[in-house]
Amino acid sequence: MAVRWWCWRRARKPGNKIRMAGGGRCNFTNYDVSDEHYLSHNRHFVKSALSRYTQWDFLSLVQRYQIPFHERDHGQLFCNDSSKDILDMLQAECRDAGVDIHLKTNIETVTHDPGGGFTLRCEGRNWRCQSLVVATGGLSVPTAGATPFGYRIAEQFAIMVWPPSAGLVPFTMHAEDKLRLAPLSGIAVDATVSCEGHSFRENVLFTHRGLSGPAILQISNYWQPGLSVYVDWLPDTDLAGALTEAAHQHPRQQLKTFISQSLPQRLAALLLDEKLAIMPLGELSNTQVAEAGKGIKSWRFNPAGTEGYRTAEVTRGGVDCDAVSSKTMQAKAQPGLYFIGEVLDVTGWLGGYNLQWAWSSGWCAGQYV
Ligand SMILES: Cc1cc2nc3c(=O)[nH]c(=O)nc-3n(C[C@H](O)[C@H](O)[C@H](O)COP(=O)(O)OP(=O)(O)OC[C@H]3O[C@@H](n4cnc5c(N)ncnc54)[C@H](O)[C@@H]3O)c2cc1C
Secondary structure, three states, X not given: OOOOEEEEOOOOOOOHHHHHHHHHOXXXXXXXXXXXXXXXXXXXXXXXXXXXXXXXXXHHHHHHOOOOEEEOHHHEEEEOOOOHHHHHHHHHHHHHOOEEEEOOOOEEEEEEOOOOOEEEEEOOEEEEEOOEEEOOOXXXXXXXXXXXXXXXXXXXXXXXXXEEEEEOOOEEOOHHHHHHHHHHOOOEEEEEEEEOOEEEEEEEEEOOOEEEOHHHHHHHOOOOOOOOEEEEOOOOOOHHHHHHHHHHHOXXXXXXXXXXXXXXXXXXXXHOOHHHHOOEHHHOOHHHHHHHHHHHHOEEEOOOEEOHHHOOOEEEEEEXXXXXXXXXXXXXXXXXXXXXXXXEOOEEOOOOHHHHHHHHHHHHHHOOO
16 A cells, blocks of 8 residues: 655744754764663663664664764764755655655644544644654744644543653753852853762853753753752862872962862852862861862752753653553554654753654654554
């Protein structure tokens, strides 16, 4: 039987998020992909799809289209030129498969037909299909066309949706902290950021609204309101040991001068208590060394919140994976209805993992519809 593929999109252009991805260079996958790079209430759900359509499969497609790419830190793969290369490749694949892409088309309702299949109502027209693949993404970046429509479809078919929230997103600060951190705006520091037993070592960036940078975006996936976040500003340094050694060599050097050799002066001033900052190294007591260690190796802050969906790269939560087959992506209780990509309760780390999930889950569903 000949299969016809239709794809409906609200947006004016296809692949808005691919265009935006990786700052316009699309971090399309990662050399190192495993279930450990994902969050979901069902930890095992991603394993099957990721092992059947892997990063190597997507990479071989990229290579077949001769798209120039390069590797950055942590195995992240980016286009050399533009995200458009990936988008053009996907559109070419769609053309080969005979997919009709309908842009500027908002799907309004979905109904299950008594004899099987589905009817979609959009812009005054009805479309009938045997299989319906919901790939409506999450709520991040509403200006790129994000809607909660996929969640509503799931709920309509009695499938649970884990409450969505912004992920891979900068933190905002309480007014008092914002004032204290304001002079640091623009500074970026390589640090280890931790929350709830998870740690990431990458840059932390001070902004005029709060804290951002890759380490902050990564940890935001694990943060919940009310939790504290800890930063080790000198992850390669045994501070107590370094202070003991420096106290022998330069006993009169002030603590802030010593710390400013490794951290920006303004940051050192923020992390150290004023009185402690001017103490000569040779006069530091054990308690004061411990206090300095707390401020620099385990600096604690309580985010006021996040910047929300306006700047978030992903949405945490979504369609319950327990209600979906990990092999086919088909809803267990509703034959013909599939969920793929970010609409599901699957959230990847920063580093090409969210797109790889979209490729892997999409490919798996494609084998069965
Ligand atoms: C700024 C930014 C940068 C990113 N960079 C990266 C990166 O470099 N690497 C990476 O791995 N991930 C990145 N991500 C995340 C990644 O883009 C997403 O996880 C991925 O696009 C999800 O794919 P999807 O197909 O599930 O959903 P989406 O790409 O969000 O597509 C969903 C589509 O459904 C449409 N839609 C929604 N409701 C309706 C409706 N009612 N009717 C019709 N159409 C509808 C939307 O308009 C949209 O076109 C980035 C995200 C953002 C926001």
